[in-house]
Amino acid sequence: MSKHYYDADDLAKFGQISEFQPKLGKKFFDYYGSVFEAGALSEREKALIALAVAHAVQCPYCIDAYTSGSLEKGADEEQMMEAVHVAAAIKGGAALVHGVQMMNKAKDMTM
Amino acid sequence: MADIPLLRDISSLEQIPSENLKQGQVNDNVGIKQYTINKDKMKKSLQAQAHNLSDTQVQLELLNKEKKDGADFPKFHRKLEGIGLFPLKPTQLDIFQVNMGKMCNQVCKHCHVDAGPDRKEIMTRDTMELCLAALAKSDIRTVDLTGGAPEMNPNFRWFVEEITALGRQVIVRCNLTIILANPKYHDLPEFFKKHKVEVVSSLPHFSAKRTDAQRGDGVFEKSIKALQLLNKVGYAQPDSDLKLNLVYNPSGAFLPSSQESMELEFKRRLKEDYTIDFNTLFAITNIPISRFLDYLVISGNYESYMQKLIDAFNPAAAMGVMCRNTISIGWDGYLFDCDFNQMLDLKLPDSVGQHIRDFDRDKLLKRDILLNQHCYGCTAGAGSSCGGETT
Ligand code: SF4
Ligand code: SF4
Numbered sequence: 001m002s003k004h005y006y007d008a009d010d011l012a013k014f015g016q017i018s019e020f021q022p023k024l025g026k027k028f029f030d031y032y033g034s035v036f037e038a039g040a041l042s043e044r045e046k047a048l049i050a051l052a053v054a055h056a057v058q059c060p061y062c063i064d065a066y067t068s069g070s071l072e073k074g075a076d077e078e079q080m081m082e083a084v085h086v087a088a089a090i091k092g093g094a095a096l097v098h099g100v101q102m103m104n105k106a107k108d109m110t111m
Numbered sequence: 112m113a114d115i116p117l118l119r120d121i122s123s124l125e126q127i128p129s130e131n132l133k134q135g136q137v138n139d140n141v142g143i144k145q146y147t148i149n150k151d152k153m154k155k156s157l158q159a160q161a162h163n164l165s166d167t168q169v170q171l172e173l174l175n176k177e178k179k180d181g182a183d184f185p186k187f188h189r190k191l192e193g194i195g196l197f198p199l200k201p202t203q204l205d206i207f208q209v210n211m212g213k214m215c216n217q218v219c220k221h222c223h224v225d226a227g228p229d230r231k232e233i234m235t236r237d238t239m240e241l242c243l244a245a246l247a248k249s250d251i252r253t254v255d256l257t258g259g260a261p262e263m264n265p266n267f268r269w270f271v272e273e274i275t276a277l278g279r280q281v282i283v284r285c286n287l288t289i290i291l292a293n294p295k296y297h298d299l300p301e302f303f304k305k306h307k308v309e310v311v312s313s314l315p316h317f318s319a320k321r322t323d324a325q326r327g328d329g330v331f332e333k334s335i336k337a338l339q340l341l342n343k344v345g346y347a348q349p350d351s352d353l354k355l356n357l358v359y360n361p362s363g364a365f366l367p368s369s370q371e372s373m374e375l376e377f378k379r380r381l382k383e384d385y386t387i388d389f390n391t392l393f394a395i396t397n398i399p400i401s402r403f404l405d406y407l408v409i410s411g412n413y414e415s416y417m418q419k420l421i422d423a424f425n426p427a428a429a430m431g432v433m434c435r436n437t438i439s440i441g442w443d444g445y446l447f448d449c450d451f452n453q454m455l456d457l458k459l460p461d462s463v464g465q466h467i468r469d470f471d472r473d474k475l476l477k478r479d480i481l482l483n484q485h486c487y488g489c490t491a492g493a494g495s496s497c498g499g500e501t502t
Contacts, residue, residue: 038369038372042372042375042376043368043369043372044372044376068365071361071363071365072361072365072366072367072368073368073372073373074316074359074368074372074373074376076316076318076320076321077320077321078318078320
């Protein structure tokens with residue numbers, strides 16, 4: 001075990017999670033592969049969504065993987081940053097919309 | 112993603128004046144002379160910079176060097192051995208690819224030819240005569256003209272006319288900007304049309320930023336204008352048999368993805384934004400030689416890029432590598448398995464005939480193709496050739 005919680009080399013070892021539980025690992029990776037195939041959404045659109053979600057969940061492995069993935073699928077820097085802003089807007093919005101809940105409660109409790 | 116430079120990396124570059132160092136770019140510690148880039152240098156070929164990677168021997172040594180951790184990259188010929196393809200043999204001789212010279216009006220960062228305005232090596236008319244003689248006695252249907260910018264060769268038009276007179280199809284690898292570079296080139300679209308030349312042109316991206324980053328400032332705008340001119344004379348128009356194909360290659364240390372989905376996106380964007388039409392998009396992998404190799408080393412991406420190519424090795428792509436149906440002719444008439452081997456100066460053995468004046472179809476078809484580590488670029492993923500994917 002290294003002294004760091006995150007190691008960039010671990011990304012390439014993702015597949016090894018199947019070692020401890022092959023059946024579920026296989027099901028997951030089959031599913032994962034299918035999700036990213038072109039369908040009603042193109043591979044590039046899916047990579048950009050993944051990039052946005054990666055930022056929302058703040059996963060450095062996913063950010064690494066889907067920065068490369070988005071470039072490989074032909075996205076450009078502007079599209080990628082717009083995707084990150086979508087994540088930021090939703091995260092910020094999600095925090096702020098709860099402000100209504102706070103206001104409701106505050107109104108209930110105050111004269 | 113370039114590493115943040117560590118102090119010790121910077122100090123090891125002491126022979127380079129500090130103003131030439133670009134933040135964020137470190138050498139990859141490959142054990143050969145240290146180097147870095149500055150913007151002015153990028154406007155010159157490696158040769159004009161007296162860069163050590165302009166020496167093909169240094170490139171081959173680097174490609175065969177062990178990794179930083181001491182392990183070796185698997186040898187390409189062993190991979191082929193594993194699938195019963197070694198020694199690699201030609202399957203036929205369909206394409207006669209002539210490199211008309213290293214002179215070019217552009218200095219793209221990824222150029223595997225190390226071409227540029229400072230390169231003076233171009234094919235003479237005598238050598239072209241030898242090419243025509245070889246063509247006349249063969250049944251090769253397609254002649255693929257490349258460079259540099261082949262149009263800059265003063266005998267370019269004559270050569271195209273002569274090849275066409277032999278009844279062969281000409282493909283020209285046109286960098287687009289040449290059409291606008293000088294009034295004497297403005298009528299190239301008309302000339303191409305007259306001889307039914309198939310035009311193949313690089314456009315690394317439908318965004319100006321990404322294209323210019325690879326090919327130089329202002330290249331995108333000029334390329335768009337040139338494409339519109341080609342469309343105007345009838346290229347890639349409905350009911351026209353004039354073919355205009357585009358080449359996409361990644362502007363960075365990553366591999367191209369599905370040619371088909373990229374083509375859809377290119378078609379949509381170029382049509383909507385610039386009313387441009389084209390026939391087919393060829394997705395081409397950058398081969399780790401010459402200026403692209405230099406880029407990989409200075410950006411710290413060399414090892415990870417090689418690993419990506421190796422991990423993506425695809426036996427089906429190996430079956431279809433372009434050297435199996437192509438012969439490549441250098442500006443000085445020497446013969447090679449492909450344009451990449453030409454740039455690494457991997458000449459055919461004497462027994463096969465080394466020069467176009469010795470052209471012998473039967474001997475060429477029996478030759479062993481010369482392989483090295485750069486060949487991984489042709490076999491990654493869906494494969495890569497001058498005509499795009501090979502699978
Ligand atoms: S890639 Fe083509 S256009 Fe660019 S410098 Fe090389 S030969 Fe010229
Ligand atoms: S680099 Fe040349 S010799 Fe090597 S596989 Fe590709 S086409 Fe063939």
